[in-house]
Amino acid sequence: MTGNHKDKSITRRRALAVTGGTVAAGGLAVAGYQAAFADTATTTAEEATTASASASQSSGCMTLMSSVTEGPYYLDGALVRKDITEGKSGVPLTLRLTVVDATDGCTPVKGAAVEIWHCDAWGYYSGYTTANPGGSAPAESEDGSTADDDTYLRGYQIAGANGVVKFETIFPGWYTPRTCHIHLKVHTGGQKEDGTYEGGKVNYTGQLFFDDTIAEEIFTLEPYSKHSGSYTTLDDDMVYDGGGASSGLLTLKAVHKKDPSKGYKGFLTVAVDPDAENTGAGSGGGGTPPGDAPSGAPGGTPSASASS
Numbered sequence: 001m002t003g004n005h006k007d008k009s010i011t012r013r014r015a016l017a018v019t020g021g022t023v024a025a026g027g028l029a030v031a032g033y034q035a036a037f038a039d040t041a042t043t044t045a046e047e048a049t050t051a052s053a054s055a056s057q058s059s060g061c062m063t064l065m066s067s068v069t070e071g072p073y074y075l076d077g078a079l080v081r082k083d084i085t086e087g088k089s090g091v092p093l094t095l096r097l098t099v100v101d102a103t104d105g106c107t108p109v110k111g112a113a114v115e116i117w118h119c120d121a122w123g124y125y126s127g128y129t130t131a132n133p134g135g136s137a138p139a140e141s142e143d144g145s146t147a148d149d150d151t152y153l154r155g156y157q158i159a160g161a162n163g164v165v166k167f168e169t170i171f172p173g174w175y176t177p178r179t180c181h182i183h184l185k186v187h188t189g190g191q192k193e194d195g196t197y198e199g200g201k202v203n204y205t206g207q208l209f210f211d212d213t214i215a216e217e218i219f220t221l222e223p224y225s226k227h228s229g230s231y232t233t234l235d236d237d238m239v240y241d242g243g244g245a246s247s248g249l250l251t252l253k254a255v256h257k258k259d260p261s262k263g264y265k266g267f268l269t270v271a272v273d274p275d276a277e278n279t280g281a282g283s284g285g286g287g288t289p290p291g292d293a294p295s296g297a298p299g300g301t302p303s304a305s306a307s308s
Helices: 012-017 023-036 046-058 212-218
Strands: 092-101 115-118 152-158 162-172 181-193 196-209 249-255 265-274
Touching: 092 115, 092 181, 115 162, 115 196, 152 162, 152 196, 181 265, 196 265
Parallel strands: 092 265
Antiparallel strands: 092 162, 115 152, 115 181, 181 196, 249 265
């Protein structure tokens, strides 16, 4: 890794993070694994029944995920789509997230719209491509992709009867002072309209996190290695609180154990209250990268079409 890093010895907090934290968080992770990697030939009805039964067996399912800040780079109008890469290069990442109702025995939330957004391999967000990611990185325009600067690495998926959504993306990079992460919101009550998701309300605003060892290994690969500097580990992040799966720590499965460049599958069960409404102003700082932007504001200016 090109940045400066702390001792990689496993602390108690790190052990909790890797193993999924508490027993409650572990229960969520098990439920997520069963739902995310179910046989695709199973019927929709059977998947819903299995996911519900598996989740209900764990008392941990009654633990709500804690909402955190949406950060400074949110944009309205993301597209409903499975593949959000738009040609951005990086290590492939398949996300399978299972949305369950923590107030009703962790039954799957059919129709939940999961929205995600994250930075590219060098730490840049669409809509804010001039924001300085910290350290030393090429300009976002030098990546050679054909990605739309207003929409890349953003999107919605709508859950079926089993509460599962799937995204095809890339492993996100990092920016100062944040650890590697993906933002997400869970919406209910709205509908797909004009290629995006309209109406309803936001039930949960959160972030997904990655094991430090895996992240740092990936950051030695191209194109990530062109961004050098001091990477923030989970222990030092301003948002991640060390709660493992219940705090958004993904369980990761390598596509090829001996070759991380082949990609990863990440999965997590997101336990929410479908009746709650969230403003996106949860705990944790926004993590604005260094630059000329005012405190608390994004470092770049999105174009007028970004939120259309």
